[in-house]
Every structure is written in structure tokens, then in C-alpha cells.
Amino acid sequence: MVRRQPDHDNESDWTMTTTLDELYGKLTTRTGAKLALIVLDGLGDIATAAQGNMTPLEAAHTPNLDALVRSGCAQGRMIPVAPGITPGSGPGHLALFGYDPITYQVGRGVIEALGLGVELQAGDVCARANFCTLDAEGRVSDRRAGRIPTEECERLCGILKRKIKKIGTTEILITPGKEHRFVVIFRGAGLEGPLTDTDPGREGHPIAEAKPTKPSSAKQKKVAKLIKDFYKLALPLLQNEKKANGFLLRGIAHQPDIPDFESRYQLKPACLAVYPMYKGLAQLVGMTKIEGPQTIREQFERYLAEYDNYDFFFIHYKYTDKAGEDGDFEAKKRYIEEFDAALPILLQKKPDVLAITGDHSTPCAVKGHSWHPQPVLLHSPYSGTDKLDRFTETGANQGSLGIFEAKYLIRLMQANAKMFDKFGA
């Protein structure tokens, strides 16, 4: 049940607003309603003749979703960023969290760090790093150092970590990833990205210099100097390695300044995700990470336990995306069915507003993320019914939500939670 109706005698001061986000902000009242956003990563798909003109969502046996739809839902499809644009996980989730993904860009270094579970702080500058092979003249002869094994990468990162902890007052944090990949974080005052890559982009060229993208920025210049110094300290430590005697930095960026979720929406948010990157993206906007659950059943059970402690629950389910990336139709269908089987746990304490969607499509035929608008289902006492029997891409095409930009989903959720005062008299 929606907890409290806004007091319409104390009207919002909606005059003189200049941006839409500002207007939404002025109209917002905290009502104590419970909102849940369930993200089946890469849920959206396309129907192809090879699969009987069905998408995995259409082919799946989903009795619990079907019952939810028949109890009254609005459906539609969402454009993650802009027509034709395929988002990564960063923009996909930022849009779901209501932040324009073109305005709020998260650099690759930051995404990579989040994916490795690094806890970032405001102002951190992050770089994706690759070990590489340098020839006698210092030219890059293999940009991936022969894809050294992960254990080798961990050993080398260990050496760098032990020897390089600080440059001046700036902390240097090094975290190994898979194979030849690692992440370098520069933590200290007065730093800013983005800078150009030190990766020359092809073999036969020396390591490039990281240059400020905004030449007038003193903060970027400081980072450029730090990177130069970091190379001076690090390369001698690797000089006796056969394969990984060098490294390249890419996507050098700082954690963007993103408005805090709770202040923006008047909702106390919690994240129930299993994979580090999604926890990191949630943390980036100020959500509290709830640690522990490893399966969707456990995530829903934890939702029940934490129901009274938060107003907004972001619940992330990874496996639909993985199956899509593998082009494995049957697996994607099966993961949707597993999700459906767990859904009644969540519905034991039905949120006032429930949205089920993806962060983007990952069609099996594409074997990767895509630009196809993902289907979305919205359920609340005020969602009405679109008279559809199931939640599917084809049905969603006929839904009352139409096709809209994903960044507006949270605004529709807030509206369904009766969190907005009326605009104008």
C-alpha cells in the first residue's frame, strides 16, 4: 500500500524551474512507499525464424509473471540511451537509475575498477591496464603480453603493489584482473580525467604519453605527470620479465560527480546484486550494497528481510545476459524460468511499485549487447492493465507505456508511488 498522500495544501513550489530534473525534484514528496526495480540483465531479445519467431521471454514458461500481468500491469519498451545506440553496463544502469547516460558518463577505467570490486572514492582517477611485451628498442611487440595467465598477472601486480604505494601524496592502488588485465587507481586531491591512452593502438610503436584531453586543466596535467612518474618507477621492476615487461593504460578517467540517489528521488536505496560491477554502479549513485545473497532466491529472501529498512530495491540478475552473449537461446529461456520460479518469494511482500526489465537487450542472434529497446513491466495499484496475458517483447509493443527513454522509468515508478505533487493548478 502507498503510505502517505502528499499534502496538497502545502503545494510544491514548481515555479521558476528551468530543467526537467529540477521540476521533478520540486514536485517530489517522500511517501514511504516501497519501490522495487528488478533488472534481468540483457533481458530484451529479438524473435527470429531460427527460433520459431519467438524470443526467449516468449518461449519461456513463466506462470508467475503471467499471473502478475493478468493482475494488472502496464507494459512498454525502453530505449536505453538513444535510437540505435548499444549501451555497456554503465550507461544501461545509469539510465535505469534515472541519470541521463550521455550527461553522466562513466569512464572505462572506472567501470573496470568497479567490475573488479574496487571501492572507489570521489575524485579517484582509474585506468584500465594491460601487461604488454616491449622489444629491445622499447616498442610494443605484443599489446597483450601473450595473454599471460591470471596467476602471472597477480604475481606481477603483487610486485608493483609492494614497491609503489605512493607518488608524492597520491596513493597508487593496483588490482589484478583476468589474464593480462589489471587496474591502476590514483587516489588523492586535485586529480581529474580523462586523459588519452598510453596504448599506441598497434604493435611496433612505443608506449604513448598520456595527455590531458583538456589542455588547460591543471588537474589533468597533474595526472599526466603522475602517470609519467608511475612508468619510471614500474618499468624497471618488470625489466627482467620475458613477456610482461611493460604495460599500457587506457580509459583514464575519474569517478564522475553523480547526484546522490536518495537526495534526488527521496528514496532510501539498497542494491541486491551478486556481481561486483553492478554493486559498483549502484554504489556510484549512493546506494547501500547489501552483501551476501548469491542466487535470485536468496536475493528475494533478503529483500523480504530488509523490506522495512529501505524504500528502493535494485535487484540484479546477471544470467540472462550471459546466455545472450553466448547466443544460447535455451539457456536464456531457462534462466528466465528460474527467475520466474523465484518471483513468488518477492511477492510475499509485494512492493507498492514493481518494475521488471533489462538494462538493455542481449539478443541471442547478436551474441552481445544491442540497441533493441528492452521490454518493461510496471505493476502498481495505479498501473492499470493493458489487457495483455503475458510479459513479452511483442506484447510490450502494444502496452500503454509505449516506447520511451529508460531514464524516465524511475520517474514513472515515482508517479505510481504517488510521490509527485501536481504540476500547476
Next chain:
Amino acid sequence: MVRRQPDHDNESDWTMTTTLDELYGKLTTRTGAKLALIVLDGLGDIATAAQGNMTPLEAAHTPNLDALVRSGCAQGRMIPVAPGITPGSGPGHLALFGYDPITYQVGRGVIEALGLGVELQAGDVCARANFCTLDAEGRVSDRRAGRIPTEECERLCGILKRKIKKIGTTEILITPGKEHRFVVIFRGAGLEGPLTDTDPGREGHPIAEAKPTKPSSAKQKKVAKLIKDFYKLALPLLQNEKKANGFLLRGIAHQPDIPDFESRYQLKPACLAVYPMYKGLAQLVGMTKIEGPQTIREQFERYLAEYDNYDFFFIHYKYTDKAGEDGDFEAKKRYIEEFDAALPILLQKKPDVLAITGDHSTPCAVKGHSWHPQPVLLHSPYSGTDKLDRFTETGANQGSLGIFEAKYLIRLMQANAKMFDKFGA
């Protein structure tokens, strides 16, 4: 019939336009076509299980609308302001008249004055006023003066009106409303809103000072001074009243500068509305008010009589909104049926372009305005047919107009009237 085809040999100068409205303007040709916009206030609704998963529009018996749809109509749904935002009547109608409701904000004082039938002039500053009770220390003890009867409010407004006609060169106009409510208008040169409320928002505090929202504005400062002087003159006149010995001002705003409808669209507009607020909103954009008709049948008959005198008819029907506000499904359905029964009168002289829609939704389940996109029907020789049998929310979801912002409806009407030259070669 569409009167005249634009002369495509004399092409519009569409180069160098900077805004979309400017582009529309440059492409516009006056053709003499007749356009009618019929607004069933709060028409949109949501289907809920409690009402057999039907909306009032879906449940209503509408043989005349059905016949119109089958003769060829385009349907769609319109977002009144932005996703999730519930509009008041002001923004709802400004959007229908083609004015961006966020750019052109009409203050509450102005809306209240229009609702009381006050004829506003450009530059008027309006304030909603409440009589209130002040204690011996001048603190507000009842913000609504015990909801004094309307006759009492009229008596007190009479006293203020007789004694305060001008402050300096500024005219003061006082108009009583219902119960404790009235409106104060400041008419003179060099005035501007908005100012902050004098309503402290809760009991136990003194009357607040009205402050400029833009501190650098000399015009707002002038209004602030006028309000101070108004209180000095008015409070002594009320000091012997038991309940209504004070008053609070809210929504202090000036009539916004809205581009004239006829110049903007090359259409000579008339308003056929019964309620003062809608006449006022029409007048705000420069429509001519046609007075007299009290029922939808009379409005349609007057349309026939005035057919040759105007190019654009705004016909407003209030009762669907009232029924929605009351949560009275059967009444809303019946009012739609009454409207449908009257429709053949209008169709005796079918306009070249006919649009039937709402200014927003007022779902019975919400008992108030809402954010749900309202359905719209567009009929012209060029509307085509969406192969739908009826005009309903669910059908409109599948219509060829899709879901779009309400401010574009008038542009679609102009396009259907062949008023736009081609853009580009």
C-alpha cells in the same frame, strides 16, 4: 473540405531557423481550413479489475464515436507534460494549445483569478488569498479562518474593495471565491512575479513577508512593497472580525507573456467553454470567448452558427473530469455517452480536422488528475485509419500516432489541414 493548398512555388524560407516553433512558424500557410479541438476534461482513465478491466471510455456505449472511428481516424496517446508528471488544468490546456507547459508556466494566482472569471490584462500580478485567523500576538491560529461561509467572504471582500482601490498608481482588484478564498490583483505598470507566499505554511507563525524570487528584479521589489502596503491598509479593516481578521497570499505571479495564438498558428481561434477557468486559459493565448452555451449540445449548435467566423474551435466539456475526481465510474461513462449523443450536431458541418481528447487523465481509481497519457483521436481526409473499431485507451496504444507530447497535437492538426509547406527540397 480543405480550402486552399499552399502554393508550393512560393516556398517558405525555412533556412536559418533555430527553434522548432520557429520552423513550424515559417512553414505555416493560412489555408482557411476549419479545425476543431474537443477536450473532454480528464478523459483518460486506467482499466482495473474492480471495473472488469475496462475504462469508462471502453465501457461506454458510443455509437457516434464508433462510426467516426470506422470512417477513418488516427489514434494515439499524449503525455501532457513529461513522463510521470500530473498536470493541473493550466499546463494541461497550454500543452493542448501547443505551448510547452514547462516554458510557459501560469502561476496559481493567475489560474485562480481565471477560475473566478476575472478578465486579466498583460502584466497583472495575481495572488490567491485565504482569510485566516490571527491571535492577539499576530500569529496565524487558523490558516483557513474556520472555513467561513462564502457569503461572509463576499461581505469582507466588499469592505476591502470599497476602501482599497489603488495604492499609488497601481489598481487593486479583489474578487471573492468560495468559503475563505479570494483573489487579489495588482494592475499597473512595472509589476512582475513570482514572489514567495505570505502564508507561513503552518499555524503558530506570523504572516510571512512576500519576497522576490529574483532578488535583482526591481519589478518584483515593487510588488513586494505593494503587498506590504496592502497589508497595512487591509488588516485594520478586519481587526474587529472574530474569525477572518487576517489573510494569507499564495501563488503570487504575473500573467505570463504567451505568444498570440492566431499569429503563431495562422488560425483565428474561438473558445466554447462553460467554466470560467477554461475560458480564461483560452483568453490567455488570445482566443475569442463565445459566451452563452451551457451544455455540450448548445456548444455544438453554436459551433455550427459560428462556423464561418473562426478557423479553430476549442470546445471544452468539463463533466468527465468531475466524475473522475469523484471516483464515479458510472457517472464518467454516462457523461461520455452524453457527449457521444451530442456529437452528430457537430458533424453536421464536419471540420476539416477534428481532434477529440482530454487535457490529462483523471482515473476513477486515482480520484484526481494523473500522469497517464490521455487517448487522442484525429480525423481528417489525411488521418488514415488505424483499423480500430472504437476510440479507447487500449486501442489508442496501437494507433498510428503513438505516444507523443501533447504540445505537438496542434502541429499534427495543422499538418492534417495542409497548413505546412514542405521542409527542405
